[in-house]
Each structure stands twice: as structure tokens, then as C-alpha cells.
Amino acid sequence: MESLNTWLTGLLTENSIFTLQTLGYYWEGLVTTTQLVFLSLLIGLVLAVPLAIGRGSKHRFIKLPIFFYTYVFRGTPLLVQLYLIYYGVVFVEGIQDTWLWVILEDPFMPALIAFTLNTAAxxxxxxxxxxKATARGEIEAARAxxxxxxxMMRRIVLPxxxxxxxxxxxxxxxxxLHASAIASVVTLMDLTGAARFVYARFYAPFDAFLFVAAIYLCLTFSILFLFRFLEKRLLAHLKPVS
Structure with a gap:
């Protein structure tokens, strides 16, 4: 116990990169990353449901624009999309004189827009x-x-x-979650941005980035655990009866 206290005391000294101040930067980065990923996934999911329905429409004027949108955003790198939205918004004529500029001048909003459009695609x-994989029997039963x-779409197909x-x-x-690491290129203080800041201050790349890698691993395993739990609950009827 005494050795553990000694290690923790040494970890938070001024000679270590893990001071209370730098841990505060990491916490700020964790909050920013979590907000960016959660909001983009939530808004992207809300957009994706009607778009997925429209994607299967028989009318070409409905499904072709959706196909083009998904083709472009899935066929180009997220980093390029982020650059285009972050830097391109400045060149929209007159936008700096509108109320939109108050929102878009914050780098979080262009990043959120880029991430949302990407994940929605x-x-x-x-x-x-x-x-499309919905069993024909389910559809015929609903029609019957x-x-x-x-x-039928709300009660049978979508669930x-x-x-x-x-x-x-x-x-x-x-x-x-992993793609959010590029958000720091537009001056956002996310997890990767916090690691870059700590690295620039203490010249300790391994400590700074390994610590962030450990945080990403914890977040990834938490997401995996959550989805495994949901799969067991929602797909329990597919398990073979022993």
C-alpha cells in the first residue's frame, strides 16, 4: 500500500507529464470526444432511418440523390470532408454577416457536421x-x-x-470513435489534441499518446460490451434451443 502511494505521488509530480493540469487537459479532451461522437451518431441515426427507407424507393428521383450522397461520403476520406466543411464555410458569401457565423466559427460545429454527414451515409x-433482407414471409403476414x-414499416420492417x-x-x-482522432486538425481539444499538447510541452510522445491509446481502448471495450449486451437481449430468439 505504501509503495502504491509512493507511485501515485511520483506520478503527479511536476517532473511527470501526468500532473493535475495535464490530466485536466485529458479530461477536457475526453469530454469533447464523447460529445462529438455521441451527437454525430445520434443525429446521423435520425437522418439515416428515413434516408434508408428512401434508398429503397421505386422512384428514381428519390433513391438516386440518396445513392449519390452515400456514394460521395463513403467514397471520400473523412479528413477531406472535414477540411472542406471547416475551411469551405469561410468562402460562403455573406455568411460571416449572419447569425450562422456565430455557430460555425466554433470548430466543434464544422466537425460535428462533417462527422454527422459521414456516419449518416x-x-x-x-x-x-x-x-432489404426482411423476410418475405413477414411482409406477406403484415399485408394479410x-x-x-x-x-408495416414501423411495426414490422424497421424493428x-x-x-x-x-x-x-x-x-x-x-x-x-476512432475517426474522431482527426478532429484535432481543426484545433479541437479532443483526446488526440490533448496528447499533442502534452507532447509539445513535455517532449514525451510515448507517454502522452500511449495514455490516450489506453483511453481509446477502454472506450472501445465499453462500446463492445454494450452492443454485445444489446445483441443478447434483442437476438435471443435466434439462439438454438438446447
């Missing part, structure tokens, strides 16, 4: 595939009960598609 394709198209898409969507959540 991937999630749209995930749910589109899950909707006299359900309308919208009611079933969500359960099928859950494992793949879990990978998308982890991808967005």
Missing part, C-alpha cells in the same frame, strides 16, 4: 441492406393483417431491420 447503407405500408443491423452498426460506432 454509412448508417443509411447499413439500414438499407437490413431492410391489412397493415398499411407505413404501419426487424434494426435487430439485424445491430452488429454492423456497432462496428460503425467504433469506427466513428
Amino acid at each position: 454509412y448508417t443509411t447503407e447499413i439500414f438499407h441492406g437490413a431492410i 393483417y391489412g397493415m398499411s405500408q407505413s404501419l 426487424s431491420a434494426f435487430r439485424r443491423a445491430l452488429p454492423v452498426y456497432g462496428n460503425e460506432v467504433i469506427f466513428m
